[in-house]
Amino acid sequence: MASVNILDFEILTSLGDAKQTISSLLESKSGISSKEIEVRIPYYAFKDKVEQNQESIYALLQNIVAKIVRKLDKEDRKSTAVLIGTSQIDWNLVDAINASAYEYKKKPYGSQKLSIDSYAKSLSREFGLNEFTMSINTACTSSANALLEAKNLINAGVFQKAIVVGLEVFSPIMSSGFYSMDLISKDLPKPFDLQRDGLVLGEAVGAILLGKDESLWSIEGGFSNCNSQTITAVSSSGEECVEVMQNALTNSALHVEDITALKAHGTGSLSNDLAEINAIKKLFCKSIKFTALKPYIGHTIGASGVVEIAMLQECIDQGFLPKTLFCEKPILIDFAPLKEHEKCESGVFMCNYFGFGGNNTSLIIKKSDA
C-alpha cells in the first residue's frame, strides 16, 4: 500500500484553531463546558455557537476549507477531490422526521432538499475543486475512513490531491441518545482510568490535504473493517481491535516495533476503553507510549479521524507527545497512558478509531526527520 503525503491541515475545536488548541494542550487545559438536553451534561462546545442549520454549518466548513485551498493554484484545485466524514444527519431526514413527530400539516417533500454530500458539492463549486465528492457516515470512524478512501483515490491515480473534512456539531438527538444509553460521563472523560464513567461529546471541524507533493508527514497505511460482538461494542478482550491494528501494520509494511507511539481512541467509556487497552497489551506485549486526546476536545465522533490526527501532527511539529488528562489510576498499571508531555519530533504513529456498529479503523502516519 503506497503512502500518500499530508500536505496541510486546519482544525477548529472547543479550544480554538490548531495553534490555540495546541497551546491549551501544552498548558494541560481542557475545553470542557456543558450543554442542556433533558439534563445538563458535560460537553465540549465551540466558543462561538454554531446554529443547527445548513447555512451555519456550511459557513463553518467554508472557513476551514478556504484556509486549505489558498495554497492551491487553479490546476491543482481541478484535480482535488473533496471527501467529508461526519455522523451529522442528512438534512433530507428533517422533513421526514418532522412529518412523523409534529401534527401540523406539512409541505410536500422536495427532492432537491440538501443532503450531507451537498456540503461537499457546494465546497467543490465554490473553490473550483474537482466535482467528485464523497460523504462517509460510519459514526466515530467517518473521517478516518474518508482519509483511507482519499488515499485510495490518489494511489489509483484518479486525483492528484484530496481534501478530507471531518465535521461534528452539537446535536440534541445525538447527545440524548448517548445519554439514554448511559454512556455520558457525569463530569469528565477519563480514558483508561479505573474510575472512568463515560464519554463526553464535543464539536469540531477539520480538514486535511493529501497528495503526492513532498512533505515530512505521510499516511503510511491503514485498515478499516466491520467486526463487533454487538451492534454497539467490541468484545472486552479486544480481539476485534487487535485485528484492525495488526492489519493496519501489515498494509503499511510495518511491524509493532516500528511504532513510536499510539494515539488511542480512548473515549472514557467502560467497555470500549477496556477492549482497547486489552488490545494494546496484546499487540504491543511489552510497552508502548500512548495517549488519548479526547479529554482536551471531547469525543468529536465523525470529525475525530481528521481532527485528532491534525492535533497529533501539530503537537509533534511543536516537539512533544501530549499527555492524557484525567487518568489517575490506569486500568492496567503496565499500560498507562502518558502522564506527562514527552519530547518527540518525529516517528511512526498509530491512530485508532473504534465506532458504533463495530466499524473499526486504524491509520498509521509518519513524520520523517527534517
Place this chain on the structure above:
Amino acid sequence: MKKVALNIVSSAKIFAPIKIENLNEKKLVPNMMLRRRLTRNAKVMLYLSDQCNFEGGKIVYGTCFSELEETAKIANSVLEKRLLSPTSFQNSVYNTAPSYFSIINKDRDEIITISSGMKTSLQTLKTAALQALISKQRVLCVCIECLNIKNIEQINRCADYLEAGAAVVLEVCDDEAVEVEQKQTDGIIGALQDIFSVVNMHENGKNKILMEL
C-alpha cells in the same frame, strides 16, 4: 475522469408500495433475539445479499434516509420529553444495516456507508467501483430506503414504493463494457434510481458496465 470496467456477478432488487413482505427473516436469522432487533433496512439488506449469494467481503452501503423509522421514534421521544430507547438510538446510525450483516454473517471486511441525497446510489456505485479497483476483490454494493413512517404521505411526492432496495456484486474486468443506461424506474425514489438501472441492465443480460469515478 477515470472509468472502471466492472463485471456484474449477481444482482437483486425488491420494492413494495408500503412494506416488503417475505424477506426470509427466519431462515436468514435463526436467532430470534437478534432477529427481533433488526431494523427494516437491515432486513432488506440481508434479503438482498442472500439473493446475490454474497456471504461476506467488502461492502459499500448507500442510504439517503438511513433508519428512518428508528430516527422518527427518537424524534418523537425528544418531542414528548420521554427517555430515548437505547435500542432505537443504537439502531439509528447510518451503518446499522451493514453492521447487522457483519454480525450475522461474521463478515470482518471493510464496510463503507455513503449518503448523498438523491445521488446516493450513484455515489455508492462509484465508491464500490473504487473499492473493487483497489482491492481486486468482489464488492457488494447495496442501497436501501425504507420510508414507511407515520404521516409520510403528507410529505412524500417522489416515491410510489415506500420500501425499496437493490444490490449488485461487482468485480473489475478487462472486457468491453457499456455505459450505464439512464432509464428511470417509475415510482422508485431518486436516491435508488442509478442502482436500479444497473440491476435492470443485468436482468436484461448486460453484465459489463463502465463506472466513471
